[in-house]
Amino acid sequence: MKTLIKKIKQKKELQTIGDAYVLSTIKKILAQNPKLKKVVEEKRTRSKEYKEAIKKVREKLRTEYGMFSENLSAREQILNKKNKNLAKELLSLHPSTKERLEMYPHIYKKIFAITGKPKKILDLGCGMNPISYPYMKTKAKYYASELNKKDCEFLNKYFKITGINGKAFPLDLKKPLLLKKIPAVDVCFLFKVLDTIEKKGHKLAEEIIKNVKAKWVVASFATQKLGGRPMQYPYRGWLERMLERIGYEYKIIKEINEIFYVIRKEVKLWDATPKK
Ligand SMILES: C[S@@+](CC[C@H](N)C(=O)[O-])C[C@H]1O[C@@H](n2cnc3c(N)ncnc32)[C@H](O)[C@@H]1O
Incomplete structure (x- = not known):
């Protein structure tokens, strides 16, 4: 898992995300994709599925971790609402x-x-x-x-x-x-x-x-x-x-x-x- 986390965090905008958070996202993605899970468990790092797993985890991190990615819309939207629970x-x-x-x-x-x-x-x-x-x-x-x-x-x-x-x-x-x-x-x-x-x-x-x-x-x-x-x-x-x-x-x-x-x-x- 450490290698997979490292690989996922090679993208600049994901580097500041904690390893524990990346790991929990990996687990979520793999639980939804048994095929990818098998490939990751077997450490088939060169396979198409392994690369797909990396892509899916990165996608999820980018949307969830809005603060440090290019996806800034969630926080902007909340800020513009100016509500009590801001x-x-x-x-x-x-x-x-x-x-x-x-x-x-x-x-x-x-x-x-x-x-x-x-x-x-x-x-x-x-x-x-x-x-x-x-x-x-x-x-x-x-x-x-x-x-x-x-x-x-x-x-x-x-x-x-x-x-x-x-x-x-x-x-x-x-x-x-x-x-x-x-x-x-x-x-x-x-x-x-x-x-x-x-x-x-x-x-x-x-x-x-x-x-x-x-x-x-x-x-x-x-x-x-x-x-x-x-x-x-x-x-x-x-x-x-x-x-x-x-x-x-x-x-x-x-x-x-x-x-x-x-x-x-x-x-x-x-x-x-x-x-x-
Ligand atoms: C785990 S977050 C903690 C954020 C915040 N201090 C908190 O506790 O809620 C680590 C923070 O360090 C920032 N960071 C990482 N490398 C940095 C650097 N070289 N200079 C300044 N800040 C950096 C990240 O952008 C991120 O906001």
């Missing part, structure tokens, strides 16, 4: 944010209980997450960055329609020095981003965390394995070791499908009694 409907379009729908009403409360209510927020590799702004219960200025321009244009339209004081702009996180050019903020979100952009090692994660001008960085990670089963050990040991080495303290918030590291960039011992 945020909820838009968040349902994308797997990461859909999964968080139950969590959104309480997760920001938990995060801000640690960081304090921010006046400025930066959301890196933001996807659809900025749509969840109403759940933050804040009037904070919101900076959001995504890889492609179209997603940013859409988010800026959403900010305008909803009156949110926000600005979305394109930024490639593989160039972490660019982070120095972004205004300083209180809290920076890195939700499910570090696992997405790093394939080998964690140098980039370290550069991003160090370079971003924020008092706090909140990095989150999926806690489900490929196929949807929960990870036995959902913590990111590499991140904990790195933070200890560079001297940043952190607290962990563990939710059902996601783990959040709330990282303090300013040096302060959590339990130290304030000096008089």
Whole structure:
């Protein structure tokens, strides 16, 4: 299955989709097409049917994963309706944010209980997450960055329609020095981003965390394995070791499908009694 997932994700517009999501789509398609299923199980990678399976899965991903494909009509249509459930409907379009729908009403409360209510927020590799702004219960200025321009244009339209004081702009996180050019903020979100952009090692994660001008960085990670089963050990040991080495303290918030590291960039011992 790993080879098939890799092959399917060779198309540029599908590369940011999580492997677990691709796998569940493969399973759906194969369940509907026993002939294709047999060929895939037999690993007949050169056969006509194997190629057809790839094509069908890609087609389905393109329509379901509107956000990062050329099929932008679903989100545009919802946005233009301007109804009361705008945020909820838009968040349902994308797997990461859909999964968080139950969590959104309480997760920001938990995060801000640690960081304090921010006046400025930066959301890196933001996807659809900025749509969840109403759940933050804040009037904070919101900076959001995504890889492609179209997603940013859409988010800026959403900010305008909803009156949110926000600005979305394109930024490639593989160039972490660019982070120095972004205004300083209180809290920076890195939700499910570090696992997405790093394939080998964690140098980039370290550069991003160090370079971003924020008092706090909140990095989150999926806690489900490929196929949807929960990870036995959902913590990111590499991140904990790195933070200890560079001297940043952190607290962990563990939710059902996601783990959040709330990282303090300013040096302060959590339990130290304030000096008089
Ligand atoms: C799993 S999604 C998470 C989206 C969002 N942060 C959330 O949690 O809802 C990973 C995001 O990283 C973005 N991304 C991937 N590579 C990137 C890069 N090189 N620079 C900036 N963003 C990137 C993708 O476009 C995608 O929105």
